[in-house]
Amino acid sequence: MSDALINNVVHSIRKKLSAPAAASRSRRKRSISEPSRLWTPGQNLRISFVDQTEDDVKKAIFAAASEWLEYANLQFERVDDEDATAEIRIGPENASFSLQGTQSMQQEGASMLIGCPPGHDLFEHTVLHEFGHALGLHHEHQHPEANIPWDLEALRSLIRGILADEGVPDEEIEDKMEAELADNFLPMPQENLKVLPYDPESIMHYAVLQTHTLGDYETGLNLRLSEKDKQAARTLYPGR
Ligand SMILES: [Zn+2]
Structure with missing residues (x-):
């Protein structure tokens, strides 16, 4: 272990x-996916960072997350920081968390946290896992x-x-x-x-x-x- x-x-x-x-609000949130929380195929998902300062971290998160786009028909667009209208809003790295799919449009503030810095053994895992939730996966x-x-x-x-x-x-x-x-x-x-x-x-x-x-x-x-x-x-x- x-x-x-x-x-x-x-x-x-x-x-x-x-x-x-x-x-x-998420008692039923953990298992594969709920169709009602999926985005529309082809949709452009805007990604904004909230309370984050390090540009290297932002770039590394965006790059790691983009692996999903080789398979999912979606786009990621990095928009200005602190954009409350963005579909995915990534907060500071004090924990790992993500709302599931379109849940992010029903709640305010950060919809995701990546609690692992670039270069850490678990960085790619953490980004891909949390973005999996953001794409609607349980x-x-x-x-x-x-x-x-x-x-x-x-x-x-x-x-x-x-x-x-x-x-x-x-x-x-x-x-x-x-x-x-x-x-x-x-x-x-x-x-x-x-x-x-x-x-x-x-x-x-x-x-x-x-x-x-x-x-x-x-x-x-x-x-x-x-x-x-x-x-x-x-x-x-x-x-x-
Ligand atoms: Zn998880």
């Missing part, structure tokens, strides 16, 4: 906790057919610890912990979702740690778009 894997799992939960507006490990043998008590204690660190009052921790567990780990019901076959190699899949599962089960972190990620991008945004 490497620190990178632990960091990824913890980080992935933390990003939801740092964006309460999104987390509280977490692949929450696929209805993923069948991951999670150790629920281990996950609960992990989440409780993070909530306590975040300063959540004791009396709220149990309710919030169950919500985080459902939002981030548990399989999603299939209705209203567009579901492609389960892909354990997806960029949208968390690393699964041995300590968070029952029996002998773990998966590493996927660092690149899988063949099925590319296929999903082509299927959801045809015409490339």
